[in-house]
Amino acid sequence: MAKYKGINQLSGLDRVVVGLMVVVPTLLVVWLVWAPAIGSVLLSFTSWDGVGPITSAEFIGLKNYSDVVSIYPPFWPAVRHNLIWLAVMFLVATPFGMFLAVLLDRELRGTRVYQTAIYLPVVLSLALVGFIWQLIYSRDQGLINQVTGSTIDWYGDPRYNLWAALVASSWRHVGYVMLLYLAGLKGVDPSLREAAKVDGANERTTFFKVVFPVMAPINVIVLVITVIESLRAFDLAWVINKGRNGLELLGTLVTSNVVGEASRIGFGSAIATMMLVLSSFFVALYIRYIMREQS
Amino acid sequence: MTATASQASEAPRVRTRNPLATRRGSAPGARSRRGRLAVQGFLALMALLWIFPVGYALLASFRDYAYTAEHGYFSFGGFTLQNYKDAWAQANFSQTMVNSAIVTIPAVLLTLFLSCCVAFVVARFSFRFNLALLGLFTAANLLPPQALLIPVYRMFRATEVPFWFSESGTLLNSYWGLIAVNVAFQTGFCAFVLSNYMKALPRELYESAVVDGAGVLRQFFQLTLPLCRPALAALATLEVTWIYNEFFWATVLLQSGDKFPVTSSLNNLRGEFFTDNNLVAAGSVVIALPTLVVFFVLQKQFVAGLTLGATKG
Numbered sequence: 001m002a003k004y005k006g007i008n009q010l011s012g013l014d015r016v017v018v019g020l021m022v023v024v025p026t027l028l029v030v031w032l033v034w035a036p037a038i039g040s041v042l043l044s045f046t047s048w049d050g051v052g053p054i055t056s057a058e059f060i061g062l063k064n065y066s067d068v069v070s071i072y073p074p075f076w077p078a079v080r081h082n083l084i085w086l087a088v089m090f091l092v093a094t095p096f097g098m099f100l101a102v103l104l105d106r107e108l109r110g111t112r113v114y115q116t117a118i119y120l121p122v123v124l125s126l127a128l129v130g131f132i133w134q135l136i137y138s139r140d141q142g143l144i145n146q147v148t149g150s151t152i153d154w155y156g157d158p159r160y161n162l163w164a165a166l167v168a169s170s171w172r173h174v175g176y177v178m179l180l181y182l183a184g185l186k187g188v189d190p191s192l193r194e195a196a197k198v199d200g201a202n203e204r205t206t207f208f209k210v211v212f213p214v215m216a217p218i219n220v221i222v223l224v225i226t227v228i229e230s231l232r233a234f235d236l237a238w239v240i241n242k243g244r245n246g247l248e249l250l251g252t253l254v255t256s257n258v259v260g261e262a263s264r265i266g267f268g269s270a271i272a273t274m275m276l277v278l279s280s281f282f283v284a285l286y287i288r289y290i291m292r293e294q295s
Numbered sequence: 296m297t298a299t300a301s302q303a304s305e306a307p308r309v310r311t312r313n314p315l316a317t318r319r320g321s322a323p324g325a326r327s328r329r330g331r332l333a334v335q336g337f338l339a340l341m342a343l344l345w346i347f348p349v350g351y352a353l354l355a356s357f358r359d360y361a362y363t364a365e366h367g368y369f370s371f372g373g374f375t376l377q378n379y380k381d382a383w384a385q386a387n388f389s390q391t392m393v394n395s396a397i398v399t400i401p402a403v404l405l406t407l408f409l410s411c412c413v414a415f416v417v418a419r420f421s422f423r424f425n426l427a428l429l430g431l432f433t434a435a436n437l438l439p440p441q442a443l444l445i446p447v448y449r450m451f452r453a454t455e456v457p458f459w460f461s462e463s464g465t466l467l468n469s470y471w472g473l474i475a476v477n478v479a480f481q482t483g484f485c486a487f488v489l490s491n492y493m494k495a496l497p498r499e500l501y502e503s504a505v506v507d508g509a510g511v512l513r514q515f516f517q518l519t520l521p522l523c524r525p526a527l528a529a530l531a532t533l534e535v536t537w538i539y540n541e542f543f544w545a546t547v548l549l550q551s552g553d554k555f556p557v558t559s560s561l562n563n564l565r566g567e568f569f570t571d572n573n574l575v576a577a578g579s580v581v582i583a584l585p586t587l588v589v590f591f592v593l594q595k596q597f598v599a600g601l602t603l604g605a606t607k608g
Contacts, residue, residue: 014511018420021412021515022428025482028409032447032479033435039446050449100341108335116594117342120349123586123597125540127558131579132352134572141572143351146368171348183602224437232439235542239562251441258445259547265445272442283437287430290487 037276044269064270072267078248081162085169085249086230093170094226097177102207104178105185115182119175126172126235133168158246165236165247173229177222184218185211217293224286231279250275349583356576363573378577386560386578387552395539395556397470402477403534407527409478410485415515417486418493419501429490436483440543447476448547468550476544481537485530488603492526493519526603532593533600536586557582 010018044064048057068075104115121129136143137154145151154164188211196206212219234251237243243252250271257268355368362373383389413432417425451466461469496519504514520527545556564570564578589597 010511017511017515018416022416025409025413025486026428026431028475028479029432029435029482032476033438033443034431036443036446036450037438039450040442043445054449100338103334103338106334108331108338110335110339114338114342117346119598120346120590122601123536123590124349124583125542125558125586127542127561128540128579128582131561131575132348134570135352135355135576136348138570138572141363141368143368171345175345179598179601183598228437228439232441234441238542238546251439254441254444255543255547258448268445272445275439275442279437279439279442280434283434286437287434290433291426291430 040269040272040276043265044273046266048265050263050265060266064266068267068270074244074248074253075271077246078250078253081247081249082231082233084162085166085233086227088166088170089173089226089230093173094177094222096170097174098181098222100174100178101181101185104182115178119179121172122175122179124172126169127239129168129172130165130236130239133164133171137164155240156245161240161246165240169233169236173226176225180218180222180225181215184215188214217289220286220289224282227282228279231275352576352579355573356580358573360571360573378571378573379581382564382574382577382581385574386563386581388557388560388578388581390553391555391557391560394470394554395558398473398477398545398556399535399538402474402481402538403531405474405478406481406485406534406538407531410482410489410530411515411520411523411527413482413486414489414493415519417490418496419514419519429487432483432486434483436480436487440480444547451548463551467548468554470554473544473548476548477538477541481534485534488530488600489523489526492523492603496522525599529596529600529603531600532589532596536589536597539585 043057045059045061046057047060047063048054100118104111104118124132134142134155139145139151139153139156142154144154152160155161192210192214193206196210201209232251233249234243234255237247237249237252238255241247242256243249254268254272254275257264257271355363356378357374357376358368359373359375359377363370366372410432413428417429448467451469451472454466455464456466456469456471458464461471463469466472466475500518500522501514504518509518539556540558541556542558546559549555549559561575561578561582564575
């Protein structure tokens with residue numbers, strides 16, 4: 001330990017090497033993640049329309065925000081959809097994945113085959129998931145309509161398409177959560193369960209009072225992943241219909257405001273900033289947690 | 296540094312952390328036989344349900360559109376390979392597969408190299424800002440990419456680069472721009488996992504290396520990197536899958552069709568008014584193929600990579 005107290009004990013060359021090893025990756029991340037994050041926040045207070053030079057931007061305070069919430073029709077639907085998305089992932093998909101992990105952890109015969117099948121969707125991209133489910137949802141050739149004889153356009157009808165997308169998204173999320181919890185359950189010290197059993201606790205009590213609290217690190221990670229993924233949900237909605245007509249999400253609104261036909265930088269930045277603020281709360285929670293673990 | 300001592304025993308457990316590995320000696324005890332059968336039946340049903348969409352796509356991909364249109368999907372016959380031929384040509388897979396490789400391979404290598412650098416410094420030297428540094432990288436991994444889109448897009452469009460570097464003359468619509476974004480986003484996760492792994496390496500190795508007069512570079516390349524091979528293999532598998540699957544940045548930063556990676560080429564199979572679902576199915580199978588190879592061949596690495604970051608502590 002004495003040899004690694006600090007950089008002062010390194011030779012000149014080593015000091016340069018260590019410096020480069022930190023500075024190069026840091027610059028990259030600052031350039032492409034942190035500077036843009038700050039940029040989004042700053043732009044959201046300006047009138048820049050993206051046409052003229054950036055020096056022509058004027059500070060207009062909160063006008064973009066008040067415009068977004070008052071005169072931009074897709075905004076509130078998008079907020080509602082993101083909240084529904086979060087609710088379904090958090091209240092349905094995540095507990096179900098955890099439930100499957102608990103069952104699989106019993107190691108009954110065939111467990112390996114089952115868990116392999118359930119985590120298969122995790123290796124697929126969400127964009128691809130959208131296409132695969134199209135075979136089931138399509139109006140004229142889809143499986144559901146063939147079986148039930150209905151003529152609902154599951155991806156097109158704004159009454160149903162959000163739910164259709166949520167089923168597809170949950171299909172993948174359940175596998176992911178299952179995998180994380182399964183790893184967590186394997187890491188739980190078996191003697192804890194033994195002790196609970198000796199104390200006469202039944203299985204449910206053991207899980208909720210002993211096993212679940214011990215898995216705190218996994219719980220935090222799953223919570224953060226669920227929230228962040230729901231907030232930045234994009235791929236699925238974008239491949240289905242570019243996030244329109246019932247599938248508006250914050251992520252797709254920002255994107256269509258930038259690369260779409262009309263580029264409204266101020267609007268887009270205001271929504272982007274809202275996403276940043278919302279996510280940074282959970283990112284901070286996560287960082288604080290891992291920092292405590294580290295030190 | 297008691298934490299390090301307790302972590303040292305964890306390094307060899309990285310492999311055993313694989314939840315797909317069977318834990319022995321945990322027979323369910325005195326659980327009733329009927330209950331066990333019920334659980335087993337339920338799990339089998341779920342497994343079938345989960346595999347169904349992929350199996351259905353696979354089946355549909357081998358069927359002739361005219362046949363299924365006439366007889367429906369609950370029929371037998373009309374099997375063909377034509378969908379694959381058509382999908383390959385229409386989605387321009389011979390080009391887009393190469394494009395995906397051009398983006399994925401350098402991005403994964405760079406990500407791993409840079410995160411090894413960060414992790415090495417964080418793990419081996421105790422600076423005051425070490426934790427802050429790790430936080431800076433890890434948080435970057437979690438921010439919603441859409442929220443950074445406008446500045447990145449504008450910056451790339453305004454960054455002029457020589458034409459030998461990018462045909463478009465800017466970082467927009469250039470592979471290097473996309474690679475850089477992917478690297479910047481993924482470095483956080485890998486650096487975090489690797490720094491935990493490196494902290495668990497035995498300290499004595501480094502002390503004797505220093506006694507032998509090995510500089511930082513030799514400690515890094517000849518000592519640390521070889522020891523991190525299991526973690527690097529797991530992360531490489533995971534990152535190849537993630538970057539190959541990456542959709543958002545590829546969609547917004549690349550603009551000319553001949554540059555699109557595989558994931559965004561599926562749209563070519565969807566007509567404006569009519570879509571042949573069997574053709575889409577064949578295209579989906581082709582796109583899924585590399586990740587399915589990961590799934591079946593490198594499953595252990597993939598799962599280890601995913602859970603390595605999650606199960607620390």
